[in-house]
Amino acid sequence: MKIHIDLDCFFVSAERTIDPNLKGKPVGIGGRGDTKIFSHKKSRQFLNLKNSGAFVPAYFFEHQSSKQNDLNKFIDPDGRIRGMLTTTSYEARAYGVKTGCTIREALQLCPEIIIKQPNMRLYQELSYKLKIFLQERIPVMEQGSIDEFYGDLDGWVDDKDVPQFIDDLKHEALEVLKLPLSIGAAYSKFTAKMATNDAKPFGTKIVYPHEVDAFIKEKPLKDFPGIGRRTEAVLLARGLTTLGEIQKHPNIFLHSTKSQKELYERVCGIDKTPLQQERERKSIGISRTFDPEIDRKELKRCVIILSRHLSHALIRMNKHPTHYTVSIRYDMNQKGNAAITINRLFSEPFLRTTLLELFEQADIYTNLKVIRIGLSCSAFTQSNHHTFSLLEYEEDTKRHRLTQSTSSLREKYGLDTLQWGGEL
Ligand SMILES: [Mg+2]
Known part of the structure; x- marks a missing residue:
């Protein structure tokens, strides 16, 4: 299960x-x-x-x-x-x-x-402790969010022993970590997630295959962890208001797109979706929402500060991005975006310059107030110099090393140690 x-x-x-x-x-x-x-x-x-x-x-x-x-x-x-x-x-x-x-x-x-x-620091630490606690007890795990995990018990705990296992797990977590949690169990991870909701607080609930029909019969569409507002609207327009009604209409879903078929199987708890174990990070970003700001100089100062934080995160993760994105949201909900792919070994000055340039490109409504700025980096590559432009490689390496030592200082004394002139 x-x-x-x-x-x-x-x-x-x-x-x-x-x-x-x-x-x-x-x-x-x-x-x-x-x-x-x-x-x-x-x-x-x-x-x-x-x-x-x-x-x-x-x-x-x-x-x-x-x-x-x-x-x-x-x-x-x-x-x-x-x-x-x-x-x-x-x-x-x-x-x-x-x-x-x-x-x-x-x-x-x-x-x-x-x-x-x-x-957040406390929450992260406790979440990490819980993850380690669970990993020691369940071989196949997936982390869903900071406070949510899935486990696959097949070949580990017999179905008949699952009730005892999850009840013990719940009590042990409370004793060891002082954290109350709830656990749902089913053949499908989606049914299990819905079962957890019913079990809260500090409860457990198992939905056996023969119980799924009754379990989902009266549940509203939004209770399913995969039906967002958009899908909900589409289904409601088709006259389907509960998960039970979806189940009664396989013809609508099974001959449709792959994702529709998938949705149908998941709702009915007959999907075989495996758990996704640890994945490598594909991108990292930082963004902030703030009071509407018109002053471009102040906005650029924010970009510089955000890029200092991003640079520190990249160094800590030992990642070398080659794709950079800046997104802007204006106070009337307009959006601006700009992105670039560059094969250069990253350093903080390089990141700052690149992101400032992208900010200027993305800022298409310069007469409007900005309420959000987001920066992100992706397409990570190895620090192997063959990947990077040879022309700048030597200079970039020096700067990268400098960024590394700056980051170790910030690691020790806080991220506001060593700021840039433009930030003040
Ligand atoms: Mg929760």
């Missing part, structure tokens, strides 16, 4: 491992666009790559260990409360406070709610 493991209100549970006072109380983790990296004040930001893979982005984090309500961090100087909640404890949910609520709404529904700032 395949199992799906999902941490219960993970960010809140993580905070509770370091602050037991939060136990049993309504707690919400607040989020707002992290624009701290653009601050003129130096902060001690670090990069965590330990747990990052194809599914988990690399995070830049700041050391923090506050043990109080962080609500004031979400109040602007003008007294406005900003930000929304990314995770809520079950105690908060009892008041109707849900993920996606604004902090203002949350306070109206539940005035005693404790708001915490996210502490």
